[in-house]
Amino acid sequence: MAALASSIILSAPSSLKKSTLSSLSWRLPLNVSLPRHQRRRASPVFVVVSMDAKPTILVAEKLGEAGIDLLKGFANVDCSYNLSPEELCTKISLCDALIVRSGTKVSREVFESSAGRLKVVGRAGVGIDNVDLAAATEHGCLVVNAPTANTVAAAEHGIALLTAMARNVAQADASIKAGKWQRNKYVGVSLVGKTLAVMGFGKVGTEVARRAKGLGMHIIAHDPYAPADRAHAIGVDLVSFDEAISTADFISLHMPLTPSTSKILNDENFAKMKKGVRIVNVARGGVIDEDALVRALDAGIVAQAALDVFTVEPPPQDSKLVHHENVTVTPHLGASTMEAQEGVAIEIAEAVVGALRGELAATAVNAPMVPAEVLVELKPYVTLAEKLGRLAVQLVAGGSGVKLVKVTYASARAPDDLDTRLLRAMVTKGLIEPISSVFVNLVNADFTAKQRGIRISEERVILDGSPEKPLEIIQVQIANVESKFASAISESGEIKVEGRVKDGVPHLTKVGAFEVDVSLEGNLILCRQVDQPGMIGSVGSILGEENVNVSFMSVGRISPRKQAVMAIGVDEKPSKEGLRRIGEIPAVEEFVFLAL
Ligand SMILES: NC(=O)c1ccc[n+]([C@@H]2O[C@H](COP(=O)([O-])OP(=O)(O)OC[C@H]3O[C@@H](n4cnc5c(N)ncnc54)[C@H](O)[C@@H]3O)[C@@H](O)[C@H]2O)c1
Numbered sequence: 001m002a003a004l005a006s007s008i009i010l011s012a013p014s015s016l017k018k019s020t021l022s023s024l025s026w027r028l029p030l031n032v033s034l035p036r037h038q039r040r041r042a043s044p045v046f047v048v049v050s051m052d053a054k055p056t057i058l059v060a061e062k063l064g065e066a067g068i069d070l071l072k073g074f075a076n077v078d079c080s081y082n083l084s085p086e087e088l089c090t091k092i093s094l095c096d097a098l099i100v101r102s103g104t105k106v107s108r109e110v111f112e113s114s115a116g117r118l119k120v121v122g123r124a125g126v127g128i129d130n131v132d133l134a135a136a137t138e139h140g141c142l143v144v145n146a147p148t149a150n151t152v153a154a155a156e157h158g159i160a161l162l163t164a165m166a167r168n169v170a171q172a173d174a175s176i177k178a179g180k181w182q183r184n185k186y187v188g189v190s191l192v193g194k195t196l197a198v199m200g201f202g203k204v205g206t207e208v209a210r211r212a213k214g215l216g217m218h219i220i221a222h223d224p225y226a227p228a229d230r231a232h233a234i235g236v237d238l239v240s241f242d243e244a245i246s247t248a249d250f251i252s253l254h255m256p257l258t259p260s261t262s263k264i265l266n267d268e269n270f271a272k273m274k275k276g277v278r279i280v281n282v283a284r285g286g287v288i289d290e291d292a293l294v295r296a297l298d299a300g301i302v303a304q305a306a307l308d309v310f311t312v313e314p315p316p317q318d319s320k321l322v323h324h325e326n327v328t329v330t331p332h333l334g335a336s337t338m339e340a341q342e343g344v345a346i347e348i349a350e351a352v353v354g355a356l357r358g359e360l361a362a363t364a365v366n367a368p369m370v371p372a373e374v375l376v377e378l379k380p381y382v383t384l385a386e387k388l389g390r391l392a393v394q395l396v397a398g399g400s401g402v403k404l405v406k407v408t409y410a411s412a413r414a415p416d417d418l419d420t421r422l423l424r425a426m427v428t429k430g431l432i433e434p435i436s437s438v439f440v441n442l443v444n445a446d447f448t449a450k451q452r453g454i455r456i457s458e459e460r461v462i463l464d465g466s467p468e469k470p471l472e473i474i475q476v477q478i479a480n481v482e483s484k485f486a487s488a489i490s491e492s493g494e495i496k497v498e499g500r501v502k503d504g505v506p507h508l509t510k511v512g513a514f515e516v517d518v519s520l521e522g523n524l525i526l527c528r529q530v531d532q533p534g535m536i537g538s539v540g541s542i543l544g545e546e547n548v549n550v551s552f553m554s555v556g557r558i559s560p561r562k563q564a565v566m567a568i569g570v571d572e573k574p575s576k577e578g579l580r581r582i583g584e585i586p587a588v589e590e591f592v593f594l595a596l
């Protein structure tokens, strides 16, 4: 039997300066099948290995070779292009990850059909409007994109359309190929000195602005979320939506398609524009009401439009917009350069493989980011958070529904220097997984808790002292429940467990009002007894006879010879008979076995 540790009493946080409440959301661990040789590389915090087979990745749209090679080094890769929605739904139940571009609708049906196997959707590009993010999140599926590799290509295409439109390049080309020579018909307009309104001053919008400045244009931009100083730094003024559209000679669209940007250029807003305005769209077709644009073109409000994207792609053969003589079109080519496609393929392949390995994805779309360096620091606290959640919920007596949970973090760090989203997600995982068949990860933790009616609040306690460690204590409390181990109920009536990290190992340091110290590995026996000599020996010898290895043991007591709580870490679960014998030791008042 392992040596018994002596009782260690830790003092509670001595000086509480203030506490602040913060509300939250989350991140990811994955439950994927990894080949045995890859298991060692996977972070134990994030990957729960469930099968021996290599993961399968379905690539549903053409991806650069370098990306495919990268994927093949890790998984079975099924490149099946032009699948019908039904075929996609059939295939998906055999896939751990799916990679698409903008041409595949990843609908709720896809997630439902995957029956929980699909763990990552990789969008080889920026726009994720073709992926049902709510459904992905509800199914615990991480969505990652490749947000940077095609920025320059899209900006260059925007500039190409802008200049081609202003000089009627496409129309003149078609005319000359039709045997005509119409020099007077295709007189263009100059760009220099004209005002360009960049709508959406993100990555592509910024690059378009830079390039258009080089063409001598005056640039204004509208973006409710862009910082003004970033715009000023490149000589661009951020203005209101109305000012942008009403003063511009050219409007270039670079915002995502969201419910608030859908059909943002409509009859009402075309009416506010300068007569003869010219519009470029390399963002998403849906940000323009296309029927309204046809009307504005016919009315001469809009002189010309150059469009790379359409509400429905490909647009209907008889689309009035596409066939309008003042409209230049390309078939969603913004990202289609050799360089961008190679870059996007590598960017998405790395993101998907990383996510399948359980690494945190830097380009996660439906889960918060935790930078790698923060993660390294938080890792033992992440384990602590999950184990405290597991412990707390197993202390709840059957029949009491868990509804109100409070997680308290005591730290000397300032609130904005400690990202607790990951910790909260792991507490949620610990709380829910032992009592359900639901797989909880950072993507769906918030959703799952909400769905089960569990309200999780967070409190920060700011400690005095040096903020070297990210955290001193994590405390989990469950209110309005009965406990199967009455000593776990604190003076204020909640189940309360508290822990801290010591030498990189998570420890349980408090149960109810009792201070203990046991490392959270293996399983745990909590036992309340009358504090008297020989108790450790009595319990220890029963466990020894059962061949149960004790990893850690500590006793916390209120005062000598009164009640004490003994926390015993055990590698194996004692037999029913062994547990019965512990319960029958005369001084033992209550005890509970908890699987961690
Ligand atoms: N045609 C193509 O092949 C192609 C290629 C790349 C990107 N895109 C599209 O271009 C768009 C921009 O891509 P990005 O990489 O620059 O994205 P981004 O996220 O870097 O930038 C989008 C910007 O739009 C802003 N925005 C959000 N709502 C807005 C609103 N209501 N009004 C104004 N601005 C708003 C955001 O604050 C953000 O700054 C996306 O729709 C993307 O899908 C198309």
Ligand SMILES: O=C(O)[C@H](O)COP(=O)(O)O
Pocket: 101, 102, 103, 124, 125, 126, 127, 128, 150, 332, 334, 335, 336
């Ligand atoms: O959002 C994007 O990244 C672009 O629209 C590119 O889409 P694509 O990958 O289908 O070319």
